[in-house]
Amino acid sequence: MTVTSQPSRQSGETLVRVEDLHKHYPVRSLRVFGAQESAIRAVNGVSFEIRRGETLGLVGESGCGKSTTGRTLLRLEEPTAGHVWFEGVDLADLDGERMRMIRKRMQVVFQDSADSLNPRMSTGRAIAEPLHIYEMGTDAEIKAKVAELMELVGLNPAWAKRFPHEFSGGQRQRINIARALAIDPDFIVLDEPISALDVSIQAQVVNLLADLQTRLGLTYLFIAHDLAMVRHISDRIAVMYLGRIVETADANAIFEEPLHPYTQALISAVPLADPKRERTRIPIVLEGEVPSPGNMPPGCVFHPRCPQAVDRCRTEIPEYREFTPGRFVACHLVDEDGSHIIDRTGL
Amino acid sequence: MPAESESVEFGSRARGVRKALKLIVRDPAGLVGLVLVLALLIVAVFAPQLAPHDPLAQDLTNAKSPPAFSDGGSWEYPLGTDRLGRDVLSRIILGARVSVTVGFFGAAIAVALGMVMGLIAGFVGGRLDKALMSLVDLVLSIPYLIVVIVVAAVLGRSLFNVVMLFGVTASPLFARTTRGEVLRLREAGFVAAARSTGAKLPRILVRHIFPNLVGPLLTLATFEMSAMIFYEAGLSFLGLSVPPNIPSWGNMLDSGRRSLFTGLPWLSIFPGMAIALTGLSMNLLGDWLRDILDPRIRRARG
Amino acid sequence: MITPITPRQTARAGELILDVVDLRVSFDSPDGMVHAVNGISFELRSGESLGVVGESGSGKSVTMMSLVGLLASPPASIDGGTAILRDGDTAIDLLAAGRSEIRRIRGGRVGFVFQDPLSALNPTMRVGEQIAESVRKHRGLEDDEAEAETIELLRAVGIADPERRYRSFPHEFSGGMRQRVMIAIAMAGDPPIVIFDEPTTALDVTVQAQIVELVKTRLKQERGTAIVWITHDLAVVAGIADRVAVMYGGTIVESGPVDEIYENPQHPYTRGLLEAIPSADSDGTTRLASIEGSPPDLLVEPNFCPFQPRCRHAFDRCIDERPLLREVGEEHLIACHFDIDRGEPAR
Numbered sequence: 001m002t003v004t005s006q007p008s009r010q011s012g013e014t015l016v017r018v019e020d021l022h023k024h025y026p027v028r029s030l031r032v033f034g035a036q037e038s039a040i041r042a043v044n045g046v047s048f049e050i051r052r053g054e055t056l057g058l059v060g061e062s063g064c065g066k067s068t069t070g071r072t073l074l075r076l077e078e079p080t081a082g083h084v085w086f087e088g089v090d091l092a093d094l095d096g097e098r099m100r101m102i103r104k105r106m107q108v109v110f111q112d113s114a115d116s117l118n119p120r121m122s123t124g125r126a127i128a129e130p131l132h133i134y135e136m137g138t139d140a141e142i143k144a145k146v147a148e149l150m151e152l153v154g155l156n157p158a159w160a161k162r163f164p165h166e167f168s169g170g171q172r173q174r175i176n177i178a179r180a181l182a183i184d185p186d187f188i189v190l191d192e193p194i195s196a197l198d199v200s201i202q203a204q205v206v207n208l209l210a211d212l213q214t215r216l217g218l219t220y221l222f223i224a225h226d227l228a229m230v231r232h233i234s235d236r237i238a239v240m241y242l243g244r245i246v247e248t249a250d251a252n253a254i255f256e257e258p259l260h261p262y263t264q265a266l267i268s269a270v271p272l273a274d275p276k277r278e279r280t281r282i283p284i285v286l287e288g289e290v291p292s293p294g295n296m297p298p299g300c301v302f303h304p305r306c307p308q309a310v311d312r313c314r315t316e317i318p319e320y321r322e323f324t325p326g327r328f329v330a331c332h333l334v335d336e337d338g339s340h341i342i343d344r345t346g347l
Numbered sequence: 348m349p350a351e352s353e354s355v356e357f358g359s360r361a362r363g364v365r366k367a368l369k370l371i372v373r374d375p376a377g378l379v380g381l382v383l384v385l386a387l388l389i390v391a392v393f394a395p396q397l398a399p400h401d402p403l404a405q406d407l408t409n410a411k412s413p414p415a416f417s418d419g420g421s422w423e424y425p426l427g428t429d430r431l432g433r434d435v436l437s438r439i440i441l442g443a444r445v446s447v448t449v450g451f452f453g454a455a456i457a458v459a460l461g462m463v464m465g466l467i468a469g470f471v472g473g474r475l476d477k478a479l480m481s482l483v484d485l486v487l488s489i490p491y492l493i494v495v496i497v498v499a500a501v502l503g504r505s506l507f508n509v510v511m512l513f514g515v516t517a518s519p520l521f522a523r524t525t526r527g528e529v530l531r532l533r534e535a536g537f538v539a540a541a542r543s544t545g546a547k548l549p550r551i552l553v554r555h556i557f558p559n560l561v562g563p564l565l566t567l568a569t570f571e572m573s574a575m576i577f578y579e580a581g582l583s584f585l586g587l588s589v590p591p592n593i594p595s596w597g598n599m600l601d602s603g604r605r606s607l608f609t610g611l612p613w614l615s616i617f618p619g620m621a622i623a624l625t626g627l628s629m630n631l632l633g634d635w636l637r638d639i640l641d642p643r644i645r646r647a648r649g
Numbered sequence: 650m651i652t653p654i655t656p657r658q659t660a661r662a663g664e665l666i667l668d669v670v671d672l673r674v675s676f677d678s679p680d681g682m683v684h685a686v687n688g689i690s691f692e693l694r695s696g697e698s699l700g701v702v703g704e705s706g707s708g709k710s711v712t713m714m715s716l717v718g719l720l721a722s723p724p725a726s727i728d729g730g731t732a733i734l735r736d737g738d739t740a741i742d743l744l745a746a747g748r749s750e751i752r753r754i755r756g757g758r759v760g761f762v763f764q765d766p767l768s769a770l771n772p773t774m775r776v777g778e779q780i781a782e783s784v785r786k787h788r789g790l791e792d793d794e795a796e797a798e799t800i801e802l803l804r805a806v807g808i809a810d811p812e813r814r815y816r817s818f819p820h821e822f823s824g825g826m827r828q829r830v831m832i833a834i835a836m837a838g839d840p841p842i843v844i845f846d847e848p849t850t851a852l853d854v855t856v857q858a859q860i861v862e863l864v865k866t867r868l869k870q871e872r873g874t875a876i877v878w879i880t881h882d883l884a885v886v887a888g889i890a891d892r893v894a895v896m897y898g899g900t901i902v903e904s905g906p907v908d909e910i911y912e913n914p915q916h917p918y919t920r921g922l923l924e925a926i927p928s929a930d931s932d933g934t935t936r937l938a939s940i941e942g943s944p945p946d947l948l949v950e951p952n953f954c955p956f957q958p959r960c961r962h963a964f965d966r967c968i969d970e971r972p973l974l975r976e977v978g979e980e981h982l983i984a985c986h987f988d989i990d991r992g993e994p995a996r
C-alpha cells in the first residue's frame with residue numbers, strides 16, 4: 001500500500017460553471033376538467049463551479065437529479081432553464097458547429113459499462129471513434145493512438161480486436177475511459193463509473209482515474225452515491241436532494257462538519273468498516289422515504305423528514321448561499337457565520 | 348498499472364475460433380438448413396442448365412411415367428412425367444425459381460420498406476411516428492386473400508404482382524421491429540457517448556444503429572421468406588399466382604391433385620416435398636442465425 | 650411491541666442450530682461445469698448474526714440458496730456435504746430433505762429475504778395477502794387471526810398506516826418499503842433463522858440504514874433470531890454481524906468474530922478487501938490498495954488455492970495444494986498456506 005499525498009489544489013481558473021440549472025419533464029395529468037400540466041422537476045435550480053484540475057463530487061440518493069444534472073450539463077438533454085459556461089462561454093449561445101468544438105473538450109463515462117459500448121463494434125474501433133469523428137490523423141496514426149490509450153488505462157493493446165462481451169466489467173470501464181480520453185478532453189463527467197463493479201475492481205478503477213487526473217491535468221465531475229468513495233476522490237462535494245443542492249463544501253468538511261440536516265443524516269447513514277465504532281455510534285435514521293419528484297413538498301423540500309425542521313421550513317424555500325468561502329448551504333437553521341444553531345447528533 | 352493476468356482472460360483468439368466451430372457442431376440442424384438453402388439458391392439460379400429436360404417440352408409417348416425407382420419408370424425421367432409427358436424433375440427445378448424469386452425479392456421489399464418506415468418513426472417520433480404506425484396498422488388489417496384475388500382479376504396473373512403484394516403486406520412486421528429496436532438503441536449508452544462526443548446523425552445511423560439492426564432483421568427475413576414461399580404455393584395452387592405456362596410448385600400441386608388417387612401420386616408428392624423441404628430448411632437456417640447472432644453477445648462474463 | 654407468538658424456547662442462546670459441513674455445489678453450463686461452491690463448512694448458533702462477505706462469483710448466494718432448496722436442479726447439482734438444522738429435539742439434513750419437508754422449513758424454520766423484492770413479490774397479489782399466506786401456512790392461524798397478525802407485522806416493520814397498506818400492491822411501494830414487506834414475510838413464520846441475500850444492495854444509503862436498524866431491533870434484539878447476512882459490503886457487515894465469513898472462489902477463506910476479522914485479518918484476500926475500501930473517514934490522501942487481477946475462473950476444478958493468481962504472497966504450495974481451514978486465533982480460521990504476520994509460509 002503506497003501513500004501519496006495529493007498535489008495541493010491551487011485555485012485555478014473556473015472551467016465549468018453552472019448557474020440555476022433546471023430540467024423539467026412535463027407530465028400531462030389525466031384530468032378531465034382543466035388538463036393540468038405538472039412537471040417532474042428533476043433538476044430544480046442547481047448552481048456550482050468546478051475549477052480546472054479539481055474533482056467535484058456530486059452525491060445524492062435515487063431521484064435527487066444528479067445524473068440528470070450531468071446529462072444536462074453535457075447538453076445530452078436541453079435544459080429547461082439556467083446557464084452552463086465552459087471556459088467562460090455560455091453553451092446556450094453556441095450553434096451546432098461551435099458546440100461540437102466544445103464537445104471535444106468535455107467527455108463522459110457512464111455507469112453501465114456494457115451498455116456504453118456498441119456490442120457489434122470492436123474495442124479498437126470504439127476507442128478510435130472520437131478520433132474518426134474529428135478526423136484527427138491518418139488511419140495509421142489513429143491506430144497508434146488507440147494502442148497508446150489502451151496502455152494508458154492498463155489494457156493490453158492486442159485486445160483491440162476483441163468485442164465488449166469478451167471483457168469483464170472493470171475492463172470495460174477502462175475501455176470507456178480510454179475512449180473518453182481519446183481526443184484529449186479537459187473535463188470528464190463520470191456518472192457512477194464504479195457502482196456496478198466489484199469492490200476489489202472499484203479500487204483499481206478509482207486509482208486509475210486519480211492517476212490520469214494527475215498525469216493529464218483533467219477536471220472531473222464525479223457523480224456517485226457511494227459516499228466513502230466520493231470522499232476519497234473529490235476535492236469538493238455537492239450534496240443533492242430532490243433536484244436541489246443542499247450543501248457544497250470541501251470533501252473533508254462535508255464529512256467532518258456537515259451543516260445541512262440531510263447531509264448529516266447521509267453521512268451518518270454510511271456504515272464504517274469498524275465494528276467497534278459501529279457499535280458505539282448512534283446513527284441518524286431518517287423517517288420515511290424520498291418523495292417523488294413530481295410531488296414536491298412546499299418550502300424546503302427536505303422539511304417533512306428533517307429532524308430539526310421549524311415552521312419557517314414549511315413555507316419558505318431556503319436560499320442557497322455562500323456562508324464561508326467555498327461553503328454553500330441551503331438551510332434556514334445555519335447561522336450567518338456558518339455554524340449550526342442546533343447541535344447535530346453524534347457521528 | 349496492473350495488467351490483467353492472462354490466465355483468467357476470457358475470449359482469447361483461439362478460444363473464439365473454437366467457439367464458432369462448437370456452435371456449428373452443436374447445432375447440426377442449422378448446418379443442414381444452411382446447406383439446403385444454399386442448394387436451393389444454386390438450383391434456382393442455374394435452373395436452365397441443371398434441368399435435364401426442357402420443362403415445357405411434351406413427350407406424349409412417355410406420358411404418365413412413374414419415377415425411376417418404381418416399376419415402369421426409367422432414369423431418363425427420374426421423378427416421372429405428367430399427363431403431357433413433361434419431366435417432373437425439370438419442372439421442379441424450374442419451379443424453384445418462382446419460389447426463390449418470391450421469397451427473396453418479397454422479403455427484400457418487405458425489409459426495405461419496413462426498415463425505412465421504422466427508422467423514420469423511431470427517430471423522428473411525434474406525429475410522424477403516429478402516422479406511420481397507423482399506416483402500418485392499416486396494411487395489417489388488409490384482408491390479404493381478397494386483395495390477391497382482386498389484383499389477379501384486374502391486373503392479371505404475374506409473378507411481379509405477387510412479389511409486390513407480399514412485400515407490402517409483410518412490411519409492417521419489419522417496420523414495427525425496426526422501430527422498436529431504434530427506440531431501444533436511441534437510449535443506449537453507446538449512442539449517448541457518441542452524441543456527447545459530437546457524432547452527427549449519419550454516423551450514428553451507419554455505425555451504431557444499422558449494425559445492431561442487421562441481426563434481428565436478418566433472422567426475421569429468413570422466417571418471412573419461408574412463409575412467403577408457402578403462401579405463393581398456396582396462391583399458385585389456387586391459380587392466382589404465375590400464369591399456367593410457367594411451372595411452379597403450387598400449380599404442379601394443383602394439376603397433380605386430380606391424379607393423386609388415380610394412379611399418378613408422384614405428380615403431387617414431389618412438388619409437395621420440395622415445398623416442405625424448402626420451408627423446413629429456411630426455418631432451420633433462421634433459428635441458427637438467431638442463435639449465432641444473439642447469444643454470443645449475451646454469453647458475457649463479468 | 651410484539652411478543653413473538655412462539656417464544657423461542659427450542660434453542661437456548663448460543664446453541665448450535667445450523668451446522669454445514671463440506672458443502673459442494675456445481676452447475677452444468679454450456680461452457681462446462683462451474684464449480685460454484687467447493688467445500689464450505691460453517692456453524693450458526695441461536696441468536697447470532699453471521700455476515701457472509703464476498704464478491705460476485707464467490708459462491709455466497711449459491712451456498713445459502715442450496716440450503717433452502719432454491720436452486721433449480723438441473724443445472725445445479727449438490728455434489729456433497731451435509732447441512733444439519735437442529736430444531737428443538739429433531740435434526741434434519743437440509744440437503745437430503747424431501748421437497749415437502751423443505752417447503753415446510755422454508756419460511757417456517759428458515760426465512761429468506763432476497764435482493765430484489767420487486768421480483769420476489771407477486772405483482773398481482775396484494776401485499777397483505779402475501780404476508781398472510783405465510784402466516785396461515787406456518788402458524789396455522791385462521792383467516793381473521795392471520796389478517797390481524799399481518800397488520801401487526803406490517804406495523805412492526807415500520808410501514809405506516811398498516812390497515813390501509815394491507816391492500817396495496819407491490820408496485821405502489823418504494824424499494825425500501827418493499828424490502829420491509831419481504832422482512833415481514835420472513836418474520837411471518839417466526840423462524841429461528843433468517844437469511845438475507847444482499848438485501849440492501851439496491852437501496853439508497855439512508856434507506857439501508859433504516860433496514861439495518863429494523864433488522865437489528867426487531868429480529869436480533871426482540872426475537873433473538875439468528876441472521877445470515879450476505880453482502881459484498883464489508884462496511885455494512887461491521888455494523889450487524891457477530892461473526893464474519895469471507896468467501897472467495899467458492900470457499901470460505903477466513904472466518905471469525907467480527908472484531909478479529911476487522912482488526913486482525915489474516916488472509917491476504919480479506920486484507921486486500923479491507924484496504925481497497927475507503928473508509929468514510931479517510932481523507933483521500935492515501936491511495937486505495939487494489940487487488941490485482943480478475944475474479945476466479947470457476948470452470949477449473951479447484952485443486953489449489955482459488956486466490957493464488959492474485960495473491961502477493963503466493964508460493965508453490967499454493968498451486969499444488971488447496972489450503973484447508975486452520976485456526977489462527979480464538980474461533981478465527983483461515984484457509985491459507987501463508988503466515989501473513991510473520992511474512993513466511995505457515996508452520
